Amino acid sequence: MTSASGLPPSITVSTLDLNRLDAILESPALSQTPAALALADELNRATVLDPKDMPEGIVMMHSRVECEDEVSGETHVLTLVFPREANVDEGKVSVLAPVGSALLGLAVGQSIDWTAPGGRKLRLRVTAVHNDPA
Structure with missing residues (x-):
């Protein structure tokens, strides 16, 4: 996933x-699935902090994330969860889903470019993060 800058x-x-x-x-x-390899790449480049040192507004596991598609203006509310908890009907997105691994660790105001299933291009900007560190 890339930001608007291409990085x-x-x-x-x-x-x-x-x-x-x-x-x-x-x-x-x-361990060798494309989803796991993509998540591992994300984790390898992350800044890692003790939970008590995490700044506000960072997408963590079990965060409820409000985001806006900067292309269409659509808003989305997703909860980032572990694979066994995923449920599309409830808006619970697995961290192993492409959008899940892309959202992990982002801060309010950051954007990612993402291709949705079916090839539709999105630019998701995180507008709010509600954390429940369960």
Whole structure:
């Protein structure tokens, strides 16, 4: 995923989320899947902080994220969850979904370019983050 500048946006991840996600990525069933490799790439470039040092407005696991598609003006509310918790009907997006791994670690105001299923181009800008560090 890239930002409007063409470069990947900077991301911040808590040690708690990093440890939980690393455990998922070590699963033999997932470790070499494209989704797991994409998430691993995101985690490898992240700034990692202790949970108590995480700034406000950062997308973490179980965050409810409000975002706007800067191309169409549509707004979306998603909750970033672990794969077993994903439920499209409830707006719960797996961190292993392309948009999930792209949103992880973003801050309010940051944008990502993303191609939705079907090839539609989106530029999602994070407008609000509500954290529930469960």
